[in-house]
Amino acid sequence: MQSQPHSEKHLTERAGYFEVSGAHLYTVLHEVHDPVARLLLVGPFASERHNTYIPLVRWARYLAARNIEVLRYDYRGIGESTGVLNEMTLEDWSEDVRLLSTWLVARSPAAPLVIHGLALGAVLAGRAFDVGAGDALLLWSPPANANQALRSTLMRWVGLEQIFKFGNDRRSTADYIRELEQGTPLEVEGYQWSTKLWQESFAFNLPQALDTEEAAELAYQRPVKITRLGKEAAPLAKGGSVGYDDLKDFTWLFAPHHNWIAEAASNFNKAEAYAAGH
């Protein structure tokens, strides 16, 4: 389902702060006059935010140019949002998703809401969808739980750390995890991880119904798409060089996912119209 894109130059992007308990979430709304759908973009965690920033901004612009309004934001305590990271819990970040979903749904005119999450953001998006938020769900590389997302970031960081260390100075991922589990906060790429966050992350699961698209659609009766991104999608997947791979052309990834969103929105609108007629 293709629509003629608007020139991205003429799209309106509004940055703002959304007030939550004890903090302000930094948001950017890629505003569309009469959208066919709205999408809440739940990005990855902490340092992954930086590596994926340009591709995700481009994704938001790509969708807005095709009449899909997008809201992207920073987690509480990260990036441009205010708040103290090591005081935040996964539950706080879940609340961010719920509050922003509600805000998007209240916008006029009404349009179906798609929640889209990447990595840890996929867990947050999936959990919000599980409790009723959103009319469709798009997940990129969802881990089974938050710990898998943290572990993957940690392993990447340890790999980089080892570049600077020789012989006995080198420490393994297991060494860092042991310290974290013993109660010492760990600083990963400038972000302080608390022991509490690490411990909570094990039980912070992606809902089981989101194991496969088929199981999810059966359980939720709403469209769900799950894509595991490969190395070619770096830095949206692990790998790649900062300042190089994040500037690549991602149309090959964006186009089919836009088509899926447009189709899900179209089906939703038809069903709504049918229900209204009866």
Added chain:
Amino acid sequence: MLQATETRELIEVELLGVRLRGTFHRPAESAADPRTVGSGQARTAVLFLNSLALPRAASGDSAVYWAESFAKRGYPAFRFDLPGLGDSDGETSTDLLDFINAGGYAAAAAHLAKEVVARGNLSGVVVVGHCAGSVSAVFAAAACKECKGLILMDPYFHLPVAKRPEVREKLSHWVRRSGVGNTLSNIYDRAKHLRLVLGGASLPGNANGALLSKWKTVASAGLPILMFKAPGIKASGSKPRLGEFDYIQHVLKLAGRKSRVVVKTIDKADHSFANREARDAVREEIENWLATNFPLTDPEVSAQPTPQSSIKYNQSSPTKTMRPPSNQDCALEGR
């Protein structure tokens, strides 16, 4: 959605039809007219540029931390995304590094400096750049009189490649992990050192001549410059790894006797300067340097953030009103 919090405000600047987005951190103060402090002198602001392709928060959100800190000290602080980066409009391509190294962001950064100064009725800006951002900062300083100082974090003066061949990456990986590889690496470093000694003081072939020329212009004119170095791979202090050309020594010579360049090595830092110890050390050094070179003369300047109502960065009248106002995975590391 709000446009401002108690201490921050979201701002936009237009450059040739491209909208640049940024964050303004309001300075702490007690004076009735926030454009000035007690002496009637306009303030100097701090302007952060992107480090390569990173968004304006920088690695570990370190730029947010520094901007907040300087604003608390009374210095208005601005963080902007350059065209095609972060939230700003515009396009970038995979030759971003070459573009930056050729001074591609000089015009945009200089325009930002001018806009910030004009809108806020400020006396000037100190431009802060990290890694590739420091290249843009030097080019910008040479292009605008509003730039009154530079803070350069792990600057480089050569022309690195954005993406090394895979074979080279694998070789480096092996060298780091293997004892034999490490020994061979040391022998290679010594051979390079010998070649360097025999070659005299001549610049390496991949030196960034255009950047060095701009550096010479601004540094020899006496612009206050604070430079930070993080220890590199197999290197200590501000000295380079054995066999590598000492660019710091070279640029200090180029700057000449009248220059006001200060070089500080942050031992606990990695290339990103984002870890707690490093960012605190950097903050302290910058605060002292600002106090020496751009003093705020009002003794009553508060350490508390200004209430939202007292300073407004007025977006609706873009002409002049600021009313009472390592990343370790950086493409350049180890090159």
